[in-house]
Amino acid sequence: MNGAANPAAPVLFVLFGAAGDLSRRLIVPALFNLHLDGRLPAGFRLLGIDRRELGDGALAEDYRDAVTRHSRRGAPEPGAWEAFAAGISYRRADVNSGETYANLAAMVRARPPGGGPEPVVVFYLAVPPTLIEPIVNGLGEAGLTRDADHARVVAEKPLGRDLDSFRAINSALGRHFIEQQTYRIDHFLGKETVQNILALRFANPIFEPIWDRRYVDHVAITVAESLGVEHRGAYYERAGALRDMVQNHLLQLLCLVAMEPPVAYDAEDIRNKKMDVLRALRPITRAGVHEVAARGQYGPGWLRGVRLPGYRGEPAVDLRSNTETFAALKLQVDNWRWQEVPFYLRTGKRLMDQVSEISIRFRDVPHRAFPDAVGLNAQPARLVIRIQPDEGIDLKFMAKEPGSPLRLRPVDMRFSYREAFAQASPNAYETLLRDVLLGDATLFMRADQVEAAWRLLMPVLEVWEETPAADFPNYAAGSWGPESAQVLMARDGRSWLSPTLSAGSRRQPDQTREMTRDEPDPAPTPPAGDGDTV
Template identity: 65%
Template sequence: MEPNHPQQQPTVFVLFGAGGDLSWRLILPALFNLYLDKYLPEQWLLIGVDRQDYDQHSLAQHYREGIQQYSRRGIPDDKTWQSFSQALRYQQADITDPTSYTQLAKALVEQDKTWHGKAERVFYLATPPFLFADIAKGLGEANLAKARQRARIVVEKPLGHDLESFRGINQALNHYFQESQIYRIDHFLGKETVQNILALRFANPIFEPIWNRRYIDHIAITVAETLGVEHRANYYEGAGALRDMVQNHLLQLLCLVAMEPPVVFDAHDLRDRRMDVMHAIRPISAEEVQRYAARGQYGAGWMNGTQVPAYREEKGVAPDSNTETYCALEFHVDNWRWQGVPFYLRTGKRLPVEASEISIRFQDIPHQAFPTSAGLNAQPAQLVIRLQPEEGIVLKFMAKQPGPHLVLRPVEMRFSYQEAFQATSPTAYETLLWDIMKGDATLFTRADQVEAAWRLLMPILEVWEANPATDFPNYRAGTWGPEAAEVLIAHSGRSWLAPTLPEPKGGAPGKSTHHPRSA
């Protein structure tokens, strides 16, 4: 977010799927927080579009309940809420009916007249992806896409189920909207720490010179979840960990870590640099899938003293489901900077801790001058960028333990965003919605990058679908995944870097979690 609030143009935010869970839990709480921080334009209006039986008052009350539960700012007082809710409107509509879009167009024209000027128009599709084409067509045929500089369309993941379905969705969007008008939202890119990857690398001269194959041994990106499938079985059964997390979130993180320095800090150049990484990632052929990709599905186990069921026992899941709830992959980026440096990606449900982080493991020292008894190899030098739950950066290195004997032990230097800035970070959706309204596409994915990600993963998806797993479930809930993931990384003589726990209250140094099979 920017330190000052530049004057914004009048904006109408049209929210399709206004009565849905995404709007209730994430979008409206984010908009309300932007309103409290005075980031929304003075002339601002939200038009909710849905087929549910709401009116303006009942929709506002529904949103207030969601904000009370999910806003980082707590329960809104009556005066503030009344002021905010005055900008909420509702249009009950069937989004497959063309007349719904002509009515919307009339409402937008009338609003421009009221404001005595042409407003920016954001069309946010908080709907299932199979409706994207219908909505794009409706907006296009109602001439709501023609104002190329003022009209923007926002789409949520999943952007297709495979390469072919993504191309279908993209073709439908591009038929009416130009690429510059399409904002493909990935909430991981809105996280403060993700954006600070660029600041860490390119605003500090001490990091970029060693950010290459000469000094880095490997990079591990982990997104671990303690939750199971919860209420998402209908979606997750058709997706799995590879589609749900790797195709978008983890590959985006890989691109940010591996990209070359931009010439200028703008959307066009930054997206080009990320696309360069996608071009350089070595494809995994069908014959190599078993070597470079591992999958798992959680069985019954214990989480925080509570017994939890296996994935196949969850409500809405097929008893013989082949859906993976865990996956691990090894990628190589074939360019001068990263040749020979493996990138390990893993994500899974029902893992021991909730952690999203990027671990950069540096090379071992070239010459062992210390005696073996000093314990130099207790822990390699490592830089950890923590994305959640505690946003920050941890540098792990060796230091001499106080005392008469030469004993080395691993220590940590920690940077916490909350402690350093004494402020709660805006949510990812706040950052991204703000960028959408001011027309900044830096943190959004371009069509060619999404297509490249699907191309990269299609051999893995095809092999896994053609060869159902015979060992599912193959890891217990509360453990770090299947043995196949350990075999994958052990091929190169490495082991998974254990996620870093938040620093305990009271200032005592934090410790890494112990990996059950880590070297």
């Protein structure tokens, strides 16, 4: 595709926000793992740019500590780290100064002794949204963005906080970079299980024939976090669950589930099919927000035997905050495949477990030959795509228990990445950064996709901001969210079921209990003997 370069070409990776938390926790550990796997091109160099006073050696040492703490492989071997760190350099710079970009242009255009091929330059913007426009303007004015084959820009979310602010950011990017140079990153799309949705659907003839309104009753997508806002209170006050998770992660998952088969595994074809889904989503009216959306904010509660504060008790959070830490939506895809099949989305913080999954619930059998007493109607047949913590796919169906009398119960057919392939899946950032280096935009969001997502959610955002919630906080930390989310599905005669956690999930510190059968969402309980109630 245009913009793809020879993977062996040297790369200059210019990291704006090099001393920030995102660079230290995710970007540099991912780059180092690519180095260990031999997947970085020869001549790879990392140029860090930030406003802190640091030298090359200080930044490299800071990164080594970050890799030790955050990489899936742990502490680096000295020899491997020294080879990687040899390509790290640092420049203290003011992103609002033209001198910064003039100096950067001189570095980019300089050639090593003996010449060599022109490098691909990746400008990674690990910075707040307010800094994107001055940075891309500076790059453009210095002539660093014109070569579409050798210049790429990576923009991190949040891409604005509403439709207008996204358009302003996108306009700044579009003035200096064409779409083929622009990579809007969503780390959820780099997860192995998310990518495997396409393989599951389009490489297996047994699933696609039943992947439509004739056989599917509804789809439920859950992205639950057991953590609170931690040290991100100031950021979260401006964002909230709808902006932070639904606008990007959950809507992208919906697109992968609902899209039509692509003609080929090609970036533009796949992104076109996803855009078709976003166009088909039934618009949300301001008057109808209360019927299709639910919000919540966590209060004090118990999780794993620990008493936790409510959101309003977290650092940097307004004591009367109206920010939602939980959001749920009911969406409809108005096309032939999915007409009248609801898609339910929910996400929240301080929920009972850290788990993300997509549940495709199938319709009931058309004729119930078995009596109710044998248990046929106890659980729905469903296909569960587990994104985290234990990546895999479960098919849940009914089977007869051994012996007599006749009794049916739900059982699982289970695929686990960890067990099937006996190797660790790469971190999502490893996958996405490798694709940036290769010029493959398949897993990245296109501008029209992001704009369509903002346009869909704007009525909800506007109504929620104009009408403060009267019941916040309305769910306890350690529960599965507010009652209003249950009502959202109960209106349709449906209910949320607890996410599927396997024994393999126990390796994750946030997982505390086995849940292998469908059951209604349970309420949290305080430790025995403690007089507090939730």
